[in-house]
Amino acid sequence: MITLPGSLATTQQYVRRWADDLRAGALELDRDPDAIHRYLDLPAVRFLAGHEVPPDWDRAGPEAGSGPAHGLATLERVLVSEELARGDAGMMLASPGASMCGVLLSVLGSQEQRDWVYGILAERPRWTCFALTEPERGSAIGEMTSTLTPTGDGSYVLDGEKRYVGNAARADVGAVFARVAGTERLGVLAVLVDTSDPGFRAEPLPTVGLRGVQLTRITLDSVHVPAERVLGAHLPATRRGMWSIVAVFNQLRPSVAAIALGIARAAHEYVAEHRGRLRGAERDLHEALGQRIDAARQLTYRAALAVDARPSAGHLASAAKARACELAEEVTLAAPGFFGPGARVDHPLLDKLARDARGVEFMEGTRTIQKLNLFQGLHTGKVGRN
Template sequence: MIELSERVRAVRDLSREAAVDLRSRALAIDTDPDAMDEHYGSPVFEMVRQADTPPQYRESLPSTPLLRAMERGSCLENVAGLIELARGDVGAILACPSPGLAGVFVELLGTPEQQEWFFTRMHGGRRWSFFAMTEESRGNDATAMETRFDRDGEGWRLTGGKCYVGNAARGSVGVVFGRTGRGALSIRAALVEVPAPGWHGEKLDMIGLRGAYISRLSFADVAIPAGRMLGDHLPVTRRGIFAAITTFNHMRVRIAASAVGTALAMVEYVLEHRKNAPGGQLALARAEAGRELVYEAAARIDRDPERGYLSSAAKLGAVGLAVGTAHWASAALGPAGLIEHPLLEKWTRDVHAFEFMEGTSNIHRLHVARGYQAGDADA
C-alpha cells in the first residue's frame, strides 16, 4: 500500500472539495454539451486550465490553494487529485476548455516559440484544444496511420482524417499526427489552428461522456505553415510518436484514475440512498482496492517513466472495475433506480467510454503479458 505524503494528501483533499462544483454541472453538460456559457466561470475549470499551462505562459490571474498544490506535481499527485475530481464527474472535467493532452505534447516536442504560440491561444478559458491521433480504420494501431503531411514549399499540406477525438469539432487549436513518409520514424505531429480551408469537423452522437464532445475530422489539403511542425529541433528519434511513450504511460494511469473515481462515486451514491444495499461493502472494497492499484502505478511511473507494465495493468483493471460497479449499482437501486436517479444513470453510460481511451483492454492485456514475461512485474 502506498503511503501518501502530506503534499499528496493536500492535493487529494482540495480536489475532493472542488469535485462538488463539477458534480453540480454534470447533468447540464451531459444534456447539452454545446451550452457552455453558464460553465465558463467554473473555478474548477479555471484551475484545470491554469494547471495545464506552464507558469511562464499563464495569464496574470489569482492563484488558488489547489493550483499551488497541483503545480508541476508528480504522477502520484496528479492521479490522487484526478480520482477525487472524477468522483465529481469525468464528463465535466473533459468539457473544460484547456490545453489538455495537446499541451503536454507541445511542451514535450515544441520550441519555446511554438509553446508560446499554443499556450497563449488558450488564454481566456473559452477555447478548446484537440489531440488528433486515432483513425477510424486503424484504431489503436497508431503506427499504421494513413493521414499524411506533404511538403509545400517551406510548409506542409495535411490530408486524411481522424476519429474519436475529444473537443475537436469545437476546438480552435491542437496537435494532429500524420506521416511525412512510410517509415516508423516518419510519424510526426503538427500544430493546427482552425477554422482553415479544407478542415472539417463534426461532433459524433455519443451515449456516454457527452461533455468530451467526441468528434470526427477530415483534412483536404489543409495548409500547415512553416514553423508548425513539432520536433524539428530534436533528433529524429525524439520527434514523433516514439518520443512520447512516457507520456502515454502517464495518460493511461490518468484514465485509470478517472474510471476508479467514477466507480467510487457510484458506490457512494448507492450507499447514500440505500445504506444496506446488497454487496455494497464488497463494491466499496473493490473500488478502494482499485484506487490503491492506481496509486501504485503512478508511483511506479514517477520512479521509472518508461516502464509501462503497471500503467497498463491499472488501466485494464480500472475499466473492468468501473463497468462492473455500474452493473451492480443499476441492480442495487431496483427496477426504477436509473429513472429516479439521473446522475447515476449518466455514470452507468459514461463508464463504457473508458474502454476506448488510451488503448482498449485487449491491447493492454498484451502489454501486461509482455511486461510480465520481461520481468517488469518484479521491478
C-alpha cells in the first residue's frame, strides 16, 4: 500500500475542493464545448492555466517553467488529475494551460523555449495543443508521415495532417511531432508552432465522449519552423530523439490512468449519493467496484513513482492505464444498472460518464497497445511479475 507523502496532502485538499465547481459545468460543456470560456475564473481552471498558485502550496520546483500547472512530478500530476476528473474530466481537459505541452517542455525544452511558452500563457488564459496522432497512422511514432524538411539554416518546413488533437482550434501554441524528411523511422522531432503562423489550420471534429476537449483535425501546409522552435536541439543526441519522446509518454500515461479513475469514481459516488443505502447483491457489487478502484489507484501510484524514479520505466504506466480504463468503462456501464431501465436518459451525468470513459480509452494509446508494451516489459524482465 502506497501512502502519499505528507507534502501532497495540501495538494489533495485544494483540488478536492475545486473539483465540485468543475462538476457544475460538466453537462453544459458536454453540449457546447465553447462553454469553457464561461468558466475561466474557476479556481481549478485558473490553476490548470497556471494563474493560480495557492500561497501555502508545499512544492519544490525552482527551475523555470515549474509551477502547479506545469513541472509537476508524475505522482503529483496523478493526484491532481484524479481529483479534478472526478469533478469533470471534460472540464479539466478543456481548461487552458501548458497541459501535455508542459510535460514535453520539462523533458525537451530549452530555457528560452520554456520562457517563450510560459510567457504567452502568463498573459491570460491560453491553450496549448500536442499534435501526434495522424489520420491513417494513429499514434505510432515510427510510422509518422508528417515531415520536417530542412531549409539549410537550421529551420524547417512542416507539412502533414494530424487528427484527434485536443484543444487545437483554441490553442495559441502547439507542439507537433514529425519525421525529418529523408530520415529513417526514428528520425522524429518535436517542434513548437505558433498556431497563427501561415499554413496551420485546425478544425473541430464531431465526437461522442470527452466533448469538452474539442478534438481537432490539423492541416500543416508549409508551416515555417525557425531553428529556435525545435525541441531538444540543445540536448546531447542520445537525449533528444526517441528516448525523450518515450520519457514524455511514460510521464503522461499515469495521468491518463488517473483521469480514468476519476471518471470511475464519479460514477461510483453518484450511485452512492443518489441510491442511498444499497442492500444484498447491489451492495456487494458497489463495494467490489469501489475496492477495484482503490486497487487500480495503487497501481497508478506505483506506476507514477516508477516513472519519477526512472523516466524510461514506463511498463507499469501502461499496466495502470490499461487497468484504469477498463475499470472506468465497467463502472460507468454498471452504474445505470443501479437505477433501472432508462437510467441513461433520466441521469444524463451517468450517460456522459459512460461516453467519457470510452473516450479516455483512446487517449495515449488503446488498451491493446498498453498490453503490448507491458508484455514487452515482462518478456525482457524490465518489470517484475509481482
